[in-house]
Structures are given as C-alpha cells and as structure tokens.
Amino acid sequence: MKLPADVPWLNDAGALALCSTLESAGFQALFVGGCVRNAVMGIAASDIDIATDATPDEVQKVCKAAGFKTIPTGIDHGTLTVVIGSEPYEVTTFRNDVTTNGRHAVVAFSTHVVEDARRRDFTMNALYARSDGTLVDPLGGLPDALARRVIFINDAAARIREDYLRILRFFRFSAWYADPVHGFDADALAAIAEHLDGLAQLSAERVGSEMTKLLGAPDPAPAVAVMERVGVLPRLLCGAQARWLAPLIHAESMLDLSPDPMRRLVVLGGEDVAERLRLSKADARKTQLLGELVGTAVGAAELGYRYGLATALDVIALRAALFETPLNKGDAAAATRGSAAKFPVAAHDLMPALHGPALGAKLKELETRWIASGFILTRAQLLG
Known part of the structure; x- marks a missing residue:
C-alpha cells in the first residue's frame, strides 16, 4: 500500500x-x-x-x-x-x-x-x-x-509493565483516534485493571501532560467514563466523576466552544487537582476561578463584563452541565454584551466631593446600579 x-x-x-x-x-x-x-x-x-x-x-x-x-x-x-x-x-x-x-x-x-x-x-x-x-x-x-482500533502490541499486560504511562496513553489514543463503534479492547481493559498500582510510579508531570492531551480531544467523554469504571480516574484524581463531562461537551457544542482541557477538568472535579496534575500557575488559576464562579449567582452579563467573554462562556457551559439545566442561549448574548460594556463613570467624576473609602464605595454603588440596568444607565443618569 x-x-x-x-x-x-x-x-x-x-x-x-x-x-x-x-x-x-x-x-x-x-x-x-x-x-x-x-x-x-x-x-x-x-x-x-x-x-x-x-x-x-x-x-x-x-x-x-x-x-x-x-x-x-x-x-x-x-x-x-x-x-x-x-x-x-x-x-x-x-x-x-x-x-x-x-x-x-x-x-x-x-x-x-x-x-x-x-x-x-x-x-x-x-x-x-x-x-x-x-x-x-x-x-x-x-x-x-x-x-481505528486501539490495540496493544502483542501482550497488553507486558506493554503496560514496560511503562505504566501506557495506561493513560491507551485512553488518550482512544479519545482521539478510536471508532466508538468498536468499543474498548477487552484485553487492554483487563490488563489495565490488573495494573492500577503502577500508576503510583508515574510523576505528576507525566500524568498531567497525558490528562491534558486526553481532555483536549473533541469528545473524550466515553474514554473518561471507561477510565472511571476500570478504576483509573479515582486513582489519578480522588473524588473526580465523569458523569458531567458529556453534558459539558454538549453545552460546548451549543456555544461553539473549542475543546479546553482546563474547562473539562473543572467539570470532573476532584481533590487537589492542580497539585496532582502539576498544572502550570496559569492553568491552576483558571481552574480555580472557574470553579469558584460556577457556584456564584453572578449573571451572564456581569460575568462577561468582569471576567471577559471567554471566561463567561466557560462558566455558562459548566453551569448547564453541573446543574443539569438546559442551556439558555440568551446567556451567551448577555455575556457578549457585558464583555463589550464600559462603565461610564470615573473616579474624577466624583471628586473632590468624595475621596478615599467613600469614593470607592460610591463607585461600587454606581457600578452595581449600572450593571443591574443592563448597562443602559448613562453617566448623566448615574450622577444625577
């Protein structure tokens, strides 16, 4: 050929x-x-x-x-x-x-x-x-x-004992290249289940690199679900669950979001994820911020205004998945509107009548009113 x-x-x-x-x-x-x-x-x-x-x-x-x-x-x-x-x-x-x-x-x-x-x-x-x-x-x-079958060469157990990272590579290659019609190779899964203890030999950096690549696949949900069933996911991330990954990927498609491993790590959850996967400082900050914002009552428009459109859309998708609610496409429009909004009042507009903590408090009050109005109130209306 x-x-x-x-x-x-x-x-x-x-x-x-x-x-x-x-x-x-x-x-x-x-x-x-x-x-x-x-x-x-x-x-x-x-x-x-x-x-x-x-x-x-x-x-x-x-x-x-x-x-x-x-x-x-x-x-x-x-x-x-x-x-x-x-x-x-x-x-x-x-x-x-x-x-x-x-x-x-x-x-x-x-x-x-x-x-x-x-x-x-x-x-x-x-x-x-x-x-x-x-x-x-x-x-x-x-x-x-x-x-598109991911099959170990010769004996799966022997290949795994040579390098336990191959357990994660099996799921990563399955996520990227396997035809889901074939399912997952039974011999491979049996060998993986027998060698879970070998995962403890892997460095956090190697595990983090493989997980990031796996979660960057267009749809890693089937692979991660099988990882959970055979016991790999709980060994890597204590407390992580695969159940919300597929709903997140559906929400991503509705919002036309590109695959993002950090967004997907947030929906998996788990303890000490940044440390266990040795995430970069930037990735650790991102996952922490998204995790915190998901549980707040901050609306889509305000998310866009305060954190930018990309973060706002991430939170919207995560909320739809984790709270198991239908995606409201109006939220995306609100986030877009918020990300483009510019607060019309500046500190000098309130000086010299106000200064110090009083000035800061007044600016915060006016900004809150402006956001609640849907970014409609003008400078004159806010100062009047």
Missing part, C-alpha cells in the same frame, strides 16, 4: 533531503509513528519523525557531511534532532528494549525494523513509510489503524 501522493510530509523538502542523505549512505530512513498513523486515517500531522538503522554517531557523521546541523536531544536513547534550513526533524535509531521497570527502559540499538516496532505501544503506532510513500507494516497493524 502507498500513501496518497499529496500527504504534506511526503512533499516536505527537508524531510526528503534527510531521507535521501541517509539512504545514499547505505542506511534505512523510514517515517514512523504519528505522521504515518494520521496519514492512514486521513488526519493532518504536525510532527515528522524518522527511524533509521544508522547509529547516532553514523547519523551525525552523515548529516555533518551534508551540511545539516544535529542536536543531541535524546542521544542516550538514540534520538537526534536534525535541523535543515530552520526546520527540526527527529531521527531515532531502531531500538530494542533490554530491560524495563515500568518507568524507564534500557535500550540497545538495532538494525531491524521489526525489533523497533515490537517495543512500541499500539499497533497503529507501529507503522512506517518509505520516502516514496510505501507503507512498511512489520506487525500487521494497518487493519487496526484503518478500522
């Missing part, structure tokens, strides 16, 4: 030059992973990764002779970043796992693509392609990719 000739990365001048350089030196150069998987599924890909039987030293030597810059970004694991023009390309030597402990692997370089494929996680990720678009399918994963 050949990929369509119009696949963008098959026409990327830098990538083709890199492949040609390695092949001219007698080495294999195969596109691998996400770019190939996505091409098979007809999905755009952002990253271009290349696998080769050349060792890192050989890659460096060949690229230097061709005038390409190399950066040893992960040389201990066989990965170099090759910069051609201003574009970076990751090149990784075929590898074979020697030992694994659930978090780290000791790898040996290999000259066989089959060995490299066997150490990957899912069959849909063990696809390679030559520079002319010819698919290389060492493990027979193409049917799974075409059918």
Whole structure:
C-alpha cells in the first residue's frame, strides 16, 4: 500500500533531503509513528519523525557531511534532532528494549525494523513509510489503524509493565483516534485493571501532560467514563466523576466552544487537582476561578463584563452541565454584551466631593446600579 501522493510530509523538502542523505549512505530512513498513523486515517500531522538503522554517531557523521546541523536531544536513547534550513526533524535509531521497570527502559540499538516496532505501544503506532510513500507494516497493524482500533502490541499486560504511562496513553489514543463503534479492547481493559498500582510510579508531570492531551480531544467523554469504571480516574484524581463531562461537551457544542482541557477538568472535579496534575500557575488559576464562579449567582452579563467573554462562556457551559439545566442561549448574548460594556463613570467624576473609602464605595454603588440596568444607565443618569 502507498500513501496518497499529496500527504504534506511526503512533499516536505527537508524531510526528503534527510531521507535521501541517509539512504545514499547505505542506511534505512523510514517515517514512523504519528505522521504515518494520521496519514492512514486521513488526519493532518504536525510532527515528522524518522527511524533509521544508522547509529547516532553514523547519523551525525552523515548529516555533518551534508551540511545539516544535529542536536543531541535524546542521544542516550538514540534520538537526534536534525535541523535543515530552520526546520527540526527527529531521527531515532531502531531500538530494542533490554530491560524495563515500568518507568524507564534500557535500550540497545538495532538494525531491524521489526525489533523497533515490537517495543512500541499500539499497533497503529507501529507503522512506517518509505520516502516514496510505501507503507512498511512489520506487525500487521494497518487493519487496526484503518478500522481505528486501539490495540496493544502483542501482550497488553507486558506493554503496560514496560511503562505504566501506557495506561493513560491507551485512553488518550482512544479519545482521539478510536471508532466508538468498536468499543474498548477487552484485553487492554483487563490488563489495565490488573495494573492500577503502577500508576503510583508515574510523576505528576507525566500524568498531567497525558490528562491534558486526553481532555483536549473533541469528545473524550466515553474514554473518561471507561477510565472511571476500570478504576483509573479515582486513582489519578480522588473524588473526580465523569458523569458531567458529556453534558459539558454538549453545552460546548451549543456555544461553539473549542475543546479546553482546563474547562473539562473543572467539570470532573476532584481533590487537589492542580497539585496532582502539576498544572502550570496559569492553568491552576483558571481552574480555580472557574470553579469558584460556577457556584456564584453572578449573571451572564456581569460575568462577561468582569471576567471577559471567554471566561463567561466557560462558566455558562459548566453551569448547564453541573446543574443539569438546559442551556439558555440568551446567556451567551448577555455575556457578549457585558464583555463589550464600559462603565461610564470615573473616579474624577466624583471628586473632590468624595475621596478615599467613600469614593470607592460610591463607585461600587454606581457600578452595581449600572450593571443591574443592563448597562443602559448613562453617566448623566448615574450622577444625577
């Protein structure tokens, strides 16, 4: 099978030059992973990764002779970043796992693509392609990719014991790529249920990164619901519940909101979420603010005025989901109106008659009246 000739990365001048350089030196150069998987599924890909039987030293030597810059970004694991023009390309030597402990692997370089494929996680990720678009399918994963089935390579339990993060990757890939008609692979779920204790070995940063990617999928609700049923979600976020995620996604679609992992984290709930997922300060502040505003009586227009349209719409969607109420589209219009409103009174309008705390109190009183009027009262009316 050949990929369509119009696949963008098959026409990327830098990538083709890199492949040609390695092949001219007698080495294999195969596109691998996400770019190939996505091409098979007809999905755009952002990253271009290349696998080769050349060792890192050989890659460096060949690229230097061709005038390409190399950066040893992960040389201990066989990965170099090759910069051609201003574009970076990751090149990784075929590898074979020697030992694994659930978090780290000791790898040996290999000259066989089959060995490299066997150490990957899912069959849909063990696809390679030559520079002319010819698919290389060492493990027979193409049917799974075409059918959008997320299946562990060989024994699911063995793959999980090699790296417990694969439990979360299973749900993330299911959310992004699986056809819901097929459901979730029973062998994978059984293996996951047997290895829940391994999740404790994962760092908060790794868990947070995977959860953020998972919740950024168009509709992660089915995957998160299964995570809860098999016991993964409560291990990650004590007290979190999946029940309101699907209603939130419905509300998002009604408001034409893009997927937002932080908004979705708020609807899941749970204890110490920012710490357990090691959220950035900005994301932690956002989830805290949204969580606080959902339970207030602040109306849509005032939300838009005080916090901006994006935050107001987030709160409107969250309230509809958490309170299980129909979405009022008029709220979106009110939030939009509020976000554009400008309070017509300034401090100097009340001076010198008022100053200090009295001035602040009067401004607050007038602003409250103005908001209650639907932003209609004019400066003259407020000061009259």
